[in-house]
Amino acid sequence: MKIIFSLIAFTLCLVFLDSCYYDKEQVLYHSGGAACTDTAGTVSYAQKVVPMLQQFCYSCHTGSFPSGNIAMGTYANDKVIAQNGKLYGTISHSSGYIPMPQGMPQLSNCQIAVIKKWVDSGIPNN
Numbered sequence: 001m002k003i004i005f006s007l008i009a010f011t012l013c014l015v016f017l018d019s020c021y022y023d024k025e026q027v028l029y030h031s032g033g034a035a036c037t038d039t040a041g042t043v044s045y046a047q048k049v050v051p052m053l054q055q056f057c058y059s060c061h062t063g064s065f066p067s068g069n070i071a072m073g074t075y076a077n078d079k080v081i082a083q084n085g086k087l088y089g090t091i092s093h094s095s096g097y098i099p100m101p102q103g104m105p106q107l108s109n110c111q112i113a114v115i116k117k118w119v120d121s122g123i124p125n126n
């Protein structure tokens with residue numbers, strides 16, 4: 001009897017999670033339709049990238065014991081994960097990466113595009 005109850009609970013859980021995921025996709029899809037003016041011209045590390053990382057990442061990834069042993073918060077540190085693909089991989093929720101920011105909704109398509117442009121333009125310290 002216990003096993004059957006567990007199975008039912010597990011199934012309900014899966015269905016529930018699935019519908020949550022669907023809702024989030026819808027929201028993302030719609031927000032992606034907005035014009036993304038932040039990617040116009042050169043993307044500045046100091047003016048565009050840092051404020052975003054500060055808001056969504058630095059709380060867990062700075063200090064003596066950064067989460068996942070991934071240190072961020074200086075140009076040198078941020079450059080490491082930009083270069084090895086982990087920055088874009090985690091925020092774009094690409095397979096093979098742990099989705100970030102942990103415990104928060106995914107960044108908007110526009111915010112992800114800003115980071116991608118900065119990385120693709122050679123990770124300038126500008």
Ligand code: HEC
Nearest residue numbers: 056057060067068070081086087090097098100101102103
């Ligand atoms: C609430 C705390 C928290 C926040 C906020 C957060 N992270 Fe993380 N991050 C973690 C933890 C914990 C791990 C280790 C996860 C694990 O090993 O299961 C991690 C792991 C990582 C990794 C390694 C993942 C991998 O696949 O190798 C990267 C890169 C990373 N975070 C980048 C970011 C970025 C970029 C942001 C902001 C967009 C961010 N994190 C926001 C807690 C956080």
